[in-house]
Amino acid sequence: MPKIGMEPIRRQQLIDATLDSVAELGLHATTINTISKRAGLSSGIIAHYFGGKQGLIEATVRYLLNNLKSNLLQKTQGGCTPKQRLMFIVESNFSSMQQQSSTTRTWLSFWVQSMHDDSLHRLQNVNAKRLHSNLASSFKAYLKPEQAHEAANLAAAMIDGLWLRAVLGKANEGEFKKAEQQAKHYVASLIPNGGE
């Protein structure tokens, strides 16, 4: 008699294993075997639940994006000022899934793969636009629409740049935290009069 309701459990097991494997070995060296072994499951299960490797990769990226989204939602659900919201945006981009430091490199691996993979590129675009619109809508409390967009662009670039350098430089937690502080400071500097 087949076990019932295993699907969500198995899917999450495999997504977690994928994150692990990509973090440790890189996307390039991650295979169906490195994943299934980490999950303690057979390789065939991936075709069963995700249709194939590509399906699992996409599901994993979606999972990361959802995490990022809900992380911000959770931080802001109690209500907050636009400035606080900007800080939360920075925080969630630096920490959300990155609670396990492992996922930072995973994130970057997927990012780059998206340049040559249309379905990943679509997902990555959604994310970039969401970051921009989140930032812009908050900046609009302090700036004219045109300027708010400009500020959002710069803020997004600074967030990505600092985060990227931290990841590529194999930063430890302290350095990572410092990068986050620098990002916050820069974002704050884009608000006229400190948001008063």
Next chain:
Amino acid sequence: MPKIGMEPIRRQQLIDATLDSVAELGLHATTINTISKRAGLSSGIIAHYFGGKQGLIEATVRYLLNNLKSNLLQKTQGGCTPKQRLMFIVESNFSSMQQQSSTTRTWLSFWVQSMHDDSLHRLQNVNAKRLHSNLASSFKAYLKPEQAHEAANLAAAMIDGLWLRAVLGKANEGEFKKAEQQAKHYVASLIPNGGE
């Protein structure tokens, strides 16, 4: 006696073909065959001149780094103010190799691969340090050492962040140019009193 003086020509042909292939297909999908076909040569020639695929990849990265370096050197060789030098640094990071838009994504592919490849990581580190030290030494004309380093960090992050977003967003030339302007503007903003 076999044809003489072909070595540098062949090596460059293969490096160019590698840049092409990685730009179009990504590092993951770039094979000995995609490269040699683009170079109009046989696959065996790669082993002949570079020992193997890995050797060619590394030579290609070294070529990119050297280009970046000599590009800046050329811009500044006539003598310039520290502020001008900062602008040149931004420019060379945005444009050097990137004259052919193809190399932008190549650059990024190698960057990410460096997370899981020691020899590439070493090369990438050299580059990161050179950018930082170039920036810091220029900032020292206007700031105390400590602050100059801080400014160099922020400037480097902003350069990378804007460049990265331009690349991943598949920016056209105009958008790329705009990102460069934003980077310059930001770097200038880190100089007290506009460098007077």
Next chain:
Amino acid sequence: MPKIGMEPIRRQQLIDATLDSVAELGLHATTINTISKRAGLSSGIIAHYFGGKQGLIEATVRYLLNNLKSNLLQKTQGGCTPKQRLMFIVESNFSSMQQQSSTTRTWLSFWVQSMHDDSLHRLQNVNAKRLHSNLASSFKAYLKPEQAHEAANLAAAMIDGLWLRAVLGKANEGEFKKAEQQAKHYVASLIPNGGE
């Protein structure tokens, strides 16, 4: 669940195919493809069961050695005089595996390869020592230890020499049998007073 209990069958299929291929083509010309084709299986299966070509080669040699060993064991298990045991040793070295004439040359191929392959050399050493110790322990029924060792050396050399010349000379069954008789006769001649 996949087919169960196939492992020993597949392993034997592949070992048999290896013996065939090496016998016909030589170790040098034996490839993963010549083996897997003979086994009626795909090339990938070799990695699956033996980790690679080298693993299969070693397993095949081990199989030959085990056969030789159990062949002698079987002949002598009913109990026998030391002289009879010596004859059985000769017989098993001439015939054990060699019932299929194919394996004779295979055996020699592995033997020679062992000069440049450490893992094979270790296996080959075990075999050489076993032959010597089998002979020596039997000779000790008739000779002093020192002399028994000497006799074992000479007997082993004659067995190998006759067998080798038969193999290299592409002997037919009759010639092979004659070589075996000569070996037995020589071994018997090393026993004082014909073993009375």
Next chain:
Amino acid sequence: MPKIGMEPIRRQQLIDATLDSVAELGLHATTINTISKRAGLSSGIIAHYFGGKQGLIEATVRYLLNNLKSNLLQKTQGGCTPKQRLMFIVESNFSSMQQQSSTTRTWLSFWVQSMHDDSLHRLQNVNAKRLHSNLASSFKAYLKPEQAHEAANLAAAMIDGLWLRAVLGKANEGEFKKAEQQAKHYVASLIPNGGE
């Protein structure tokens, strides 16, 4: 202006290099490059003088056989008794080319290769027959033709067997010498009344 009379020099250089390479690496791992590098020449020269790798291999084997032959000739040219001649035959088989201990394994490599290579097999046959006929003709001084042939067979087998075990067992010079003594002793034992 092309150098004249280089041919015999180059041919010998390449044959020597082949012996070296096969001794050290085995026939399997010996390539046109390992040979030409040892000879201090280019790889193309092999095609030039021997038509290809196979031609060089055959020439090398012929060289070994000629050495063996002339070694015996030289030993016996002063005239000798049949018994002495038998001893010389043993000696030349143990030592002739084996002056450089390196060639022993080379010899064996070629021997085995001859099982799957017709032109080598023909050469190897010539050698086997010569050994047999040399031995038989000497034994005929002491035995009837039929018995002389039998003795020649046994003697040849013992010579090969002892020599083979010495080679495969990676014998040092002392052990090698001892094997030669055992061979001589055995051959002498085949002569009725010690040749008086």
Next chain:
DNA sequence: TATGAATGAGCCTTCATTCAT
């Protein structure tokens, strides 16, 4: 006479996919 650049077939290995159970 001699070189070594260049080729491309063939090798072993890796791996996503398929499928019987």
Next chain:
DNA sequence: TATGAATGAAGGCTCATTCAT
């Protein structure tokens, strides 16, 4: 629902051969 045996295409590498010089 889950397995892992089996496949076979594709990858990088090795190497004997060819040939312009």
